[in-house]
Amino acid sequence: xxxxxxxxxxxxxxxxxxxxxxxxxxxxxxxxxxxxxxxxxxxxxxxxxxxxxxxxxxxxxxxxxxxxxxxxxxxxxxxxxxxxxxxxxxxxxxxxxxxxxxxxxxxxxxxxxxxxxxxxxxxxxxxxxxxxxxxxxxxxxxxxxxxxxxxxxxxxxxxxxxxxxxxxxxxxxxxxxxxxxxxxxxxxxxxxxxxxxxxxxxxxxxxxxxxxxxxxxxxxxxxxxxxxxxxxxxxxxxxxxxxxxxxxxxxxxxxxxxxxxxxxxxxxxxxxxxxxxxxxxxxxxxxx
Numbered sequence: 405x406x407x408x409x410x411x412x413x414x415x416x417x418x419x420x421x422x423x424x425x426x427x428x429x430x431x432x433x434x435x436x437x438x439x440x441x442x443x444x445x446x447x448x449x450x451x452x453x454x455x456x457x458x459x460x461x462x463x464x465x466x467x468x469x470x471x472x473x474x475x476x477x478x479x480x481x482x483x484x485x486x487x488x489x490x491x492x493x494x495x496x497x498x499x500x501x502x503x504x505x506x507x508x509x510x511x512x513x514x515x516x517x518x519x520x521x522x523x524x525x526x527x528x529x530x531x532x533x534x535x536x537x538x539x540x541x542x543x544x545x546x547x548x549x550x551x552x553x554x555x556x557x558x559x560x561x562x563x564x565x566x567x568x569x570x571x572x573x574x575x576x577x578x579x580x581x582x583x584x585x586x587x588x589x590x591x592x593x594x595x596x597x598x599x600x601x602x603x604x605x606x607x608x609x610x611x612x613x614x615x616x617x618x619x620x621x622x623x624x625x626x627x628x629x630x631x632x633x634x635x636x637x638x639x640x641x642x643x644x645x646x647x648x649x650x651x652x653x654x655x656x657x658x659x660x661x662x663x664x665x666x667x668x669x670x671x672x673x674x675x676x677x678x679x680x681x682x683x684x685x686x687x688x689x690x691x692x
Contacts, residue, residue: 446476449506458494458514467491468510476502488512493565493588515559518608518617519575520568521582521591522555532581532594552582560608562591562601575617577604579625600625603644607632610648616656629677635659637671651676658683 451470453461467488470479481500488510489495496513503509529551536549555568558577564585568574580600583592593601604625611617622633625644632640634655642651654676662670662683675682 446505448472448474448476448479448508451508451510453510453512455512456514459492459512464488464492464495464510464512470508476504476506476508479508490588493563496559515561515563515565517557517565517568517572517574518560518612519577519604519623520555520557520572521552521577521580523553524551524581525578528579528581532596535596549581550584552585556582556585556591558591560605560612562605564589564591575608575620576622577625578622579630580604597625599644600630603630603646603648607642607648607652610652613649614652614656616652637669639673641673641675641677643677646676654681 448470449472451465451468451472453464456464468484469487470484479502484500485498488498494514494517496515498513499511501509501511529549532551533549555572557565557568557572557574559565564582564587566587580591580593580597583594585591591601604623607623607630608617611620619635620632621636622631624631628644630642630644632642632655634640638655638659640655642648655674658674658681659670662672662685666685670685672683672685675684
């Protein structure tokens with residue numbers, strides 16, 4: 405009896421000593437088995453794409469860099485996202501999901517080209533060069549300005565999409581100097597034009613929400629205000645810091661009122677920088 409009790413106590417001590425180690429080995433074994441299983445069994449056999457219109461499924465898959473046979477869990481979704489956005493500038497929102505056992509699902513939305521930023525006027529670029537030289541304290545060394553040399557199409561958020569084709573019907577924008585434009589990147593402008601760029605994107609968004617982007621042909625950005633060519637018959641002045649959602653609705657309301665009074669051929673100018681807004685039955689032309 406004493407011998408049996410001694411053996412029992414020894415076994416209990418051994419279990420107490422090696423129990424945690426045994427549990428740790430079990431956990432490591434399970435993790436190792438899952439890792440090996442994921443590596444061996446979960447391979448990409450199919451890539452699906454939805455939401456695309458401009459780009460084909462094949463173009464998006466090629467841009468992603470995903471290859472059939474890649475491990476489903478070792479794919480870097482951040483890198484795939486960057487690959488697609490860099491290669492295909494019209495891609496907007498993008499989600500990448502794994503669907504077991506062997507599928508990658510890519511869902512995209514695509515930007516529309518709503519405006520084209522025109523080549524800046526030579527005098528505008530020269531003024532920027534001189535101000536840069538003065539800021540550097542050396543007027544003898546006039547720096548080069550990497551201004552755009554061709555019109556660029558942009559999204560409502562100011563993303564550069566591609567150089568504008570000659571037959572582009574997008575809204576013409578003047579008064580900005582796009583710097584070092586590159587498809588797929590956000591438009592960069594000189595520091596002094598940040599307020600203008602913010603006003604432009606806010607106005608484009610307000611026009612889109614009102615369904616009126618197609619009714620605007622030109623936007624001219626100036627130091628403290630902007631001019632809009634609306635419906636081909638109205639020149640509209642707005643502040644750069646305006647509530648554009650309100651101004652767009654007001655612009656539409658004034659047009660409807662003028663057409664009720666003067667017929668569908670009503671034309672003229674609106675000054676929305678004043679309160680109340682002022683309408684003049686004339687048709688000054690925006691300079692190109």
